[in-house]
Amino acid sequence: xxxxxxxxxxxxxxxxxxxxxxxxxxxxxxxxxxxxxxxxxxxxxxxxxxxxxxxxxxxxxxxxxxxxxxxxxxxxxxxxxxxxxxxxxxxxxxxxxxxxxxxxxxxxxxxxxxxxxxxxxxxxxxxxxxxxxxxxxxxxxxxxxxxxxxxxxxxxxxxxxxxxxxxxxxxxxxxxxxxxxxxxxxxxxxxxxxxxxxxxxxxxxxxxxxxxxxxxxxxxxxxxxxxxxxxxxxxxxxxxxxxxxxxxx
Numbered sequence: 001x002x003x004x005x006x007x008x009x010x011x012x013x014x015x016x017x018x019x020x021x022x023x024x025x026x027x028x029x030x031x032x033x034x035x036x037x038x039x040x041x042x043x044x045x046x047x048x049x050x051x052x053x054x055x056x057x058x059x060x061x062x063x064x065x066x067x068x069x070x071x072x073x074x075x076x077x078x079x080x081x082x083x084x085x086x087x088x089x090x091x092x093x094x095x096x097x098x099x100x101x102x103x104x105x106x107x108x109x110x111x112x113x114x115x116x117x118x119x120x121x122x123x124x125x126x127x128x129x130x131x132x133x134x135x136x137x138x139x140x141x142x143x144x145x146x147x148x149x150x151x152x153x154x155x156x157x158x159x160x161x162x163x164x165x166x167x168x169x170x171x172x173x174x175x176x177x178x179x180x181x182x183x184x185x186x187x188x189x190x191x192x193x194x195x196x197x198x199x200x201x202x203x204x205x206x207x208x209x210x211x212x213x214x215x216x217x218x219x220x221x222x223x224x225x226x227x228x229x230x231x232x233x234x235x236x237x238x239x240x241x242x243x244x245x246x247x248x249x
Contacts, residue, residue, distance in 0.1 A: 010075050035105055095124065
């Protein structure tokens with residue numbers, strides 16, 4: 001029986017147009033022997049028919065819909081329908097370069113004590129060019145538990161890109177999925193993972209992160225104001241509680 005990596009993708013109306021490109025990038029992935037992928041698309045505030053018919057027709061694709069709850073809720077509902085032992089994040093408007101999934105799988109198979117991976121990310125600009133996203137990438141290799149959270153706590157910016165996460169499903173289940181935040185739910189998950197288990201930074205680019213006006217990070221409340229302060233407070237409380245539990249385990 002094949003082993004499965006589950007790709008989790010929330011989508012709202014502004015990003016549906018980008019799904020075909022994400023699908024093409026998934027079809028181009030070559031996985032290690034004995035592995036297969038499934039794609040869990042969750043339409044936030046819509047239904048299955050919002051997804052193009054040719055994508056829905058693929059037996060590896062499983063589409064669901066829900067009343068609007070935001071990206072954290074949609075991600076968690078998609079994960080709830082998954083069957084894989086690894087869970088890979090893929091936003092609807094992003095693209096996986098060739099080899100991305102294979103590197104995630106091989107890293108986690110070769111390092112059983114590692115709970116999650118992130119990787120180098122390239123921003124996909126509106127003109128089609130690629131630019132290196134970085135806040136100062138760490139050296140490829142292990143990320144010691146608590147290292148990323150310490151950086152975030154002093155800057156409120158993640159050192160690595162949370163949109164590139166691949167996670168052992170058992171670890172994600174312990175956390176309980178994504179926090180129900182209007183944004184930054186991927187950062188919240190990264191901080192929770194970081195205080196619970198060692199991670200691994202993959203030096204090869206494993207994500208093309210599309211920049212466009214309709215993305216959540218373009219909203220004026222994303223980087224300041226009362227909502228931002230509440231999001232940061234929720235992320236901190238969650239991570240601190242998990243860190244305390246795991247430091248005494």
